[in-house]
Amino acid sequence: MQTGLIKINTNESPFSPTPAVQRAIRDAVNSDLRLYPDPNAFLLRQAISQAHGVNIDEVFVGNGSDEVLGHAISALMDHGAPVLLPDITYGFYQIWCALYGIDFKLIPLNADFDIETDDYRQAAGGIIIANPNAPTGRFLSVQQITGLLELHPGRVLIVDEAYGDFCDQSAVQLIQHFPNLLVTRTFSKSRALAGMRIGYALGQKPLIEGLERVKGCFTPYPVDRLAQIAGAAAIADPNYREQIDAIVSERIRLSDTLLALGFDVVPSSANFILTRHPKLPGIDLYNALRRRDILVRHFSTPRLQTYIRITVGTTAQMGQLAKTLTDLLF
Amino acid sequence: MQTGLIKINTNESPFSPTPAVQRAIRDAVNSDLRLYPDPNAFLLRQAISQAHGVNIDEVFVGNGSDEVLGHAISALMDHGAPVLLPDITYGFYQIWCALYGIDFKLIPLNADFDIETDDYRQAAGGIIIANPNAPTGRFLSVQQITGLLELHPGRVLIVDEAYGDFCDQSAVQLIQHFPNLLVTRTFSKSRALAGMRIGYALGQKPLIEGLERVKGCFTPYPVDRLAQIAGAAAIADPNYREQIDAIVSERIRLSDTLLALGFDVVPSSANFILTRHPKLPGIDLYNALRRRDILVRHFSTPRLQTYIRITVGTTAQMGQLAKTLTDLLF
Incomplete structure (x- = not known):
């Protein structure tokens, strides 16, 4: 990688x-x-x-x-x-x-x-x-x-x-x-x-x-x-509970961050969030993030092309993402 | 196992x-x-x-x-x-x-x-x-x-x-x-x-x-x-050559042993031998070996049912097999 x-x-x-x-x-x-x-x-x-x-x-x-x-x-x-x-x-x-x-x-x-x-x-x-x-x-x-x-x-x-x-x-x-x-x-x-x-x-x-x-x-x-x-x-390992809980908490924080930045957020029950910003088309967001070493997913299907999908990562990764999105948008 | x-x-x-x-x-x-x-x-x-x-x-x-x-x-x-x-x-x-x-x-x-x-x-x-x-x-x-x-x-x-x-x-x-x-x-x-x-x-x-x-x-x-x-x-590991050569040598020895015990041996270029004995049907050989903790393969198809197939093992395993077959046959 x-x-x-x-x-x-x-x-x-x-x-x-x-x-x-x-x-x-x-x-x-x-x-x-x-x-x-x-x-x-x-x-x-x-x-x-x-x-x-x-x-x-x-x-x-x-x-x-x-x-x-x-x-x-x-x-x-x-x-x-x-x-x-x-x-x-x-x-x-x-x-x-x-x-x-x-x-x-x-x-x-x-x-x-x-x-x-x-x-x-x-x-x-x-x-x-x-x-x-x-x-x-x-x-x-x-x-x-x-x-x-x-x-x-x-x-x-x-x-x-x-x-x-x-x-x-x-x-x-x-x-x-x-x-x-x-x-x-x-x-x-x-x-x-x-x-x-x-x-x-x-x-x-x-x-x-x-x-x-x-x-x-x-x-x-x-x-x-x-x-x-x-x-x-x-x-059989109960220690995964902690990892799963951390991902769910981080998803909630990521959702709040995105909303605060003006994104539309599709409420998610998974380890990713589908989201779009009224000012930046999905492919532009994807490319801008890619240039800053952040790889998210963009779909070219008509109903999804304005969106990106973000996998919930660690607190550090999500912090870097929030910072980069803020730089991009303001 | x-x-x-x-x-x-x-x-x-x-x-x-x-x-x-x-x-x-x-x-x-x-x-x-x-x-x-x-x-x-x-x-x-x-x-x-x-x-x-x-x-x-x-x-x-x-x-x-x-x-x-x-x-x-x-x-x-x-x-x-x-x-x-x-x-x-x-x-x-x-x-x-x-x-x-x-x-x-x-x-x-x-x-x-x-x-x-x-x-x-x-x-x-x-x-x-x-x-x-x-x-x-x-x-x-x-x-x-x-x-x-x-x-x-x-x-x-x-x-x-x-x-x-x-x-x-x-x-x-x-x-x-x-x-x-x-x-x-x-x-x-x-x-x-x-x-x-x-x-x-x-x-x-x-x-x-x-x-x-x-x-x-x-x-x-x-x-x-x-x-x-x-x-x-x-x-990429040349050390497998030694293992392969050992299996081929052991196949030749196993073939000689089986022939000496009166078996028909189908000449093999693989890591196994198909063989039968004129005195013991394949299923009987299979069962007799199974009772002595040696697991070989028997096929019920008509052309193969008189045979057993033996995977070539280590020198020690083949020695134990030869001893067991000798006990069974003589």
Whole structure:
């Protein structure tokens, strides 16, 4: 990484994996690396099941939640009707649909960038949402998710909770009640392990078995030995709570700073903020910050092009950002 | 792993990753794990390109050669005619074909378990062979591979060299002459890194671009940070030569031992031997060894059911195997 660059463009954690996690990985660098990993990733799935209070056969793991989502879209969507997606969300959902020849339909977010659950009351081969959504940071309550699940009892709803640790509700509690719910999660954000590629899905056993069938036809060992160990250590480590709380506090401070500088701020429940300034178009803000060694994200899609998305970083990084924005604007 | 068990059933290396490789991995367990890996795996691809004397844009890497092969079958086979495969080979080729809806046709090995290249002189959407083949260990020369490439200039030949380091020829030298050749390789066997899931493909740029397109629609970060570092260190480390030579020497000794005990031995160019004994059916041999804490592989397919496959291990492991077989037979 470029020295001095403040990289707040891909929603990684600004913190390190905890000492216990780093130690667990280092201790596993030994002769056993010559052996294939456990294809069933038992210890990792057990740790995840304990952390969420679900059964181990309700847990599926993969090489990042990207692989998990790819398998889920391949295995669990009904081809009789289009899969429904928000028009603004994680861009890969429609790429996977296209890869697997699955018809999809984009449902516009409302003017506040919120998902209107009533708009999903139409023929659906399944629904995929990110919650909190990206890059908006907007959040559906557990009641709203329940509403979506009840709209299409025979179709699978995938709730991608990549940013779930940064808000105070999760759809995981609904799994026991809804056989059509799959929740995906990742170690790449709140667990500071984007470099290790670990993701998972939680759902009732028949959905997990569907994922296992696709995985079994693709690669039997998707999660390597060190990733299995890192994930098991990370999900069991209470010290991540402090990192997550710090990110949430910093998000609130960043939001206040941006508002004080005259920005429009989309209220966020994730580890990033979508924001725009009435005086500076998004691309100009992006370029001005880039020239000052601050890398944020700009989207060229029409509804987002006036905005930038800022990943919440450390207090020092956010201080530098605030100072730079102030210099730019005044 | 069970203590005392001699695990010679999945063709892993009996040796450890070298000290330099283990050190490189340990040194990379740091704060950077919070960041996504390089999606282009530049340093790993550069190390592979240097080791093989090819251009970096002729190298594709993935999460084990399983993922690489899956993408290759999805991206590079022509759907106008069946893909040709040996009837006895790595079992996943036909599973990937089925997963991607690709018609395939099994071409029987001859009575000596050899691939008869003339049998591939028929309509083909592509050809996939393992060389050396598994679980036979039989090998096609570079001339024979050239013959296959010339049979179908407009179709891709995938040569899976998972065991290529254990024999003295490779099809990699043919890449510059044949735009229809893709060679896949792995770090799971000769490099003692099955636990890290690293595989790669070598071929002319248009084939590699085809693989990149599929990868780009599936997951942008298939190879994690530690795997990229492990692979780059391993392919550049000359100390693996000693491990590979030891395995080849031990294979020759094991073959002699088996012949002396009255076994039929299929001559092998890999790190395993397919063998049978006229007095003991394969499943009985498998079970008798299993009861004595030696785990070999048995296949239930008709042409292989009288055989067992033994992974070449350390001198000590092979000594224990020889002693146990002698006890069983005399």
